Amino acid sequence: MKAILKIGSLVMVAILAVFALTACSKEDPLEKVKLAEVTRSIFYAPLYVALEQGYFEKEGLDVELTTTWGGDKTMTTLLSDGADIALVGSETSIYVDAQGATDPVINFAQLTKTDGTFLVSREKIDDFDWEMLKGSTFLGQRKGGMPQMVGEFVLKKHGIDPHTDLELIQNIDFGNIPNAFASGTGDFVQLFEPTASVFEKEGKGHIVASFGEESGHVPYTTFMAKQSYMDKHPETVENFVRALHKAQEWVEKADAEEIAKVVAPYFEDSDLDTLAVVVERYRSQGSFAKDMKLTKEGWDNLQAIMDEAGELPEKVDYEKLVNTSIVEKGMK
Missing domain, CATH: 3.40.190.10 (Periplasmic binding protein-like II)
Incomplete structure (x- = not known):
C-alpha cells in the first residue's frame, strides 16, 4: 500500500512539474x-x-x-x-x-x-526665390494646424503676408489637398512626403523649398x-x-x-x-x-x-x- 502511495505521489509531482514548465514556457500575452x-x-x-x-x-x-x-x-x-x-x-x-x-x-x-512639409511648384523653377509666391495661388494646409502655421511663419519670415500678398486656399480637407493640386488647384502647394517626391517624379509638381529647413526646431x-x-x-x-x-x-x-x-x-x-x-x-x-x-x-x-x-x-x-x-x- 505504501509503495502504491509513493508511486502515486511521484506521478503527481511529475504532473505538476510538467504543468509548471508548460506554464512558464508560454509567453505572457501582449x-x-x-x-x-x-x-x-x-x-x-x-x-x-x-x-x-x-x-x-x-x-x-x-x-x-x-x-x-x-x-x-x-x-x-x-x-x-x-x-x-x-x-x-x-x-x-x-x-x-x-x-x-x-x-x-x-x-x-x-x-x-x-516641419515635415515641402513647397511644391506646379511649374519647374531653376532659380527659386520666395518672392515668386507674391500674386500666386497658394494651396495651404488646414487653418490652425501645425503645417499651416509653420507655412505662414516661413512666408512672413521672407516678407510675404499670406493673407494679402497671395491667394491663400485653406478650406480643403487635409486628405484631399494632394488631389486638389493634381486636379489643377493652386500654383504652389505645401505637401508632406512621399507625396511631394511622387508628384515630382510624375511631373505633377516640383519641390522648390523645405519648410522644415526654414522654420527651425x-x-x-x-x-x-x-x-x-x-x-x-x-x-x-x-x-x-x-x-x-x-x-x-x-x-x-x-x-x-x-x-x-x-x-x-x-x-x-x-x-x-x-x-x-x-x-x-x-x-x-x-x-x-x-x-x-x-x-x-x-x-x-x-x-x-x-x-x-x-x-x-x-x-x-x-x-x-x-x-x-x-x-x-x-x-x-
Whole structure:
C-alpha cells in the first residue's frame, strides 16, 4: 500500500512539474495599445520601423495603428478613447487645454523636431526665390494646424503676408489637398512626403523649398495621451517609448535603402528609390528627434509660431502639458 502511495505521489509531482514548465514556457500575452497617427508619411519612419522590426513586441506591446487624417480628427479619437496614444502636433494639446479639459492631454515623447512639409511648384523653377509666391495661388494646409502655421511663419519670415500678398486656399480637407493640386488647384502647394517626391517624379509638381529647413526646431509631431491613461498605465507608456527609442537609433545608423525596405509596406504606391531619397532628405535636415525629449526651447518656439499665426488661445507653461520623465526612463 505504501509503495502504491509513493508511486502515486511521484506521478503527481511529475504532473505538476510538467504543468509548471508548460506554464512558464508560454509567453505572457501582449498588451494592446491603440495608436492614432495624424497622417501617413515617411516623416514618421521611426514609428514604422518600430512596428516592422518587432521593437514593440519585444517590450510586450501589441500596437494597433490607425491613420486619422488630420489633427482635429486625431484629437477627437484620443479624447473619445478611440485611441490610447496619439501621434499629432503638440498644438492640439494646447487647444484641448484652452477648452478647460479636466483630463489634460500630455506630450510625453517627440518623434519629429522640424516641419515635415515641402513647397511644391506646379511649374519647374531653376532659380527659386520666395518672392515668386507674391500674386500666386497658394494651396495651404488646414487653418490652425501645425503645417499651416509653420507655412505662414516661413512666408512672413521672407516678407510675404499670406493673407494679402497671395491667394491663400485653406478650406480643403487635409486628405484631399494632394488631389486638389493634381486636379489643377493652386500654383504652389505645401505637401508632406512621399507625396511631394511622387508628384515630382510624375511631373505633377516640383519641390522648390523645405519648410522644415526654414522654420527651425519645433515639437512638430509628438506622442501624447490623456493624463488618466498615463496614470493607469505608466509601464505601458515607458515600454512604448523604449521601443521607439530603439527604432530611432536604428534609423539614425541604417542605410537609407535599408530603411526604405523596412517601411515599404506602409507606402504601397511609392517605389524603393523614392522612399530612400525621402528618408535621407528628412534625416539630413534633422527631422527625426532621436533623443525624443520635447525641450522647453522647442515648446516656446511652438507657441511663438502659434501666436504669430493668431492661433494661440493663451500661453501654457511647459511643465503643465509636457512630461519628460517617461523619455528619461525609457532611454536608460
